[in-house]
Amino acid sequence: MKMNExxxxxxxxxxxxxxxPGRPVTAKKLAAFYELPTAYLNKQLQALTRAGxxxxxxxxxxxxxxxxxxxxxxxxxxxxxxxGPDDAFRCTEIAKDAPNGDPAVDYRKTCLVGxxxxxxxxxxRRELAARTVADIVADVEQNFPETATSTRDWFVAQTS
Amino acid sequence: MKMNExxxxxxxxxxxxxxxPGRPVTAKKLAAFYELPTAYLNKQLQALTRAGxxxxxxxxxxxxxxxxxxxxxxxxxxxxxxxGPDDAFRCTEIAKDAPNGDPAVDYRKTCLVGxxxxxxxxxxRRELAARTVADIVADVEQNFPETATSTRDWFVAQTS
Numbered sequence: 001m002k003m004n005e006x007x008x009x010x011x012x013x014x015x016x017x018x019x020x021p022g023r024p025v026t027a028k029k030l031a032a033f034y035e036l037p038t039a040y041l042n043k044q045l046q047a048l049t050r051a052g053x054x055x056x057x058x059x060x061x062x063x064x065x066x067x068x069x070x071x072x073x074x075x076x077x078x079x080x081x082x083x084g085p086d087d088a089f090r091c092t093e094i095a096k097d098a099p100n101g102d103p104a105v106d107y108r109k110t111c112l113v114g115x116x117x118x119x120x121x122x123x124x125r126r127e128l129a130a131r132t133v134a135d136i137v138a139d140v141e142q143n144f145p146e147t148a149t150s151t152r153d154w155f156v157a158q159t160s
Numbered sequence: 161m162k163m164n165e166x167x168x169x170x171x172x173x174x175x176x177x178x179x180x181p182g183r184p185v186t187a188k189k190l191a192a193f194y195e196l197p198t199a200y201l202n203k204q205l206q207a208l209t210r211a212g213x214x215x216x217x218x219x220x221x222x223x224x225x226x227x228x229x230x231x232x233x234x235x236x237x238x239x240x241x242x243x244g245p246d247d248a249f250r251c252t253e254i255a256k257d258a259p260n261g262d263p264a265v266d267y268r269k270t271c272l273v274g275x276x277x278x279x280x281x282x283x284x285r286r287e288l289a290a291r292t293v294a295d296i297v298a299d300v301e302q303n304f305p306e307t308a309t310s311t312r313d314w315f316v317a318q319t320s
Contacts (some may be wrong), residue, residue: 001161001162001163001164001243001248002161002246002248002250003161003166003209003248003249003250004161005250005252007249008249008250008254008273008274009254009276010253011273011276012255012273015273019273021264033258033259034254034255034257034258035257037256040282050308051288069277075277075280083161083257084161086162088162088163088248089164089167089168090162090168091162091168092165092168094168094172094194095167095172095278097194097195098193098194098311099193099310100310100311100314110292112296112299112300112301112303113168113172113175113296114172116171116235116247116291116295116299117167117171117235117288119262119287120235120284120287120288120291121284123283123284123287124283124284125281127279127283127284128277128280129281131276131280135274136235136273136276137311139272139276140272143270143272146251146260147260150259150260151258151260152194154259154260157224
């Protein structure tokens, strides 16, 4: 299984926006920072906006900003916004077609193969929900003290 | 992200083989039990065999059996055999292309976005590794006491 690579782009863009508060940034600039294709990053930024993670304003000073405090944006929020809400493992109820299967049973609720897989997905999601964009920002600032300033300086220097 | 649906088929087939010990079962019969396409299930059974989870014998009495005790087959073993070993989130090192990036750094090791995502995948894998086919079999036998017998009877009654 493979997660949408837009999750990586989206998380990095959320982190970068933390260092440029109060200043909307265009998709073009957010993409140029990593040499990413603007149109495709823009699609991810729109998804984040629909999910209430970013807000977008139009006009000459328009662009994207975080719509919530970084402490209130979890990794799970970003993953669900970009990659969708579904579990990786999906019960297709093959047990229903077995000779000893019961067509009236909802095997998505009763099948013990499915519930075993779901238990693992739940711990995964709980872990993603326990970590926020603010946690990543704090870790970066502690481990790479120059990153915040050099990132902000680059974005502020961009005029178009 | 979506896991290969063969994981569901493979886990159910492992569970069923626990109830037919010492009797190799053909891909055709394992598939017929759930009305699955034989060729595609066979592909999954071959992957399980390459992973040392099943063994396969040819000839008129040939078929698939578990190659290890059910206590020694974890859900992670089956997921990796069918869906592959890669993490769902893959760091493509976009930080390397940033203006403040360092081409000499291996960002798969240092990037704090990637390590945050990896931490969640590790708890997911740990959970999958903590649960075995034997655990599922025990749960089924406790919750649905007739399943083991009715499954075995069906397979034993198949002559072709």
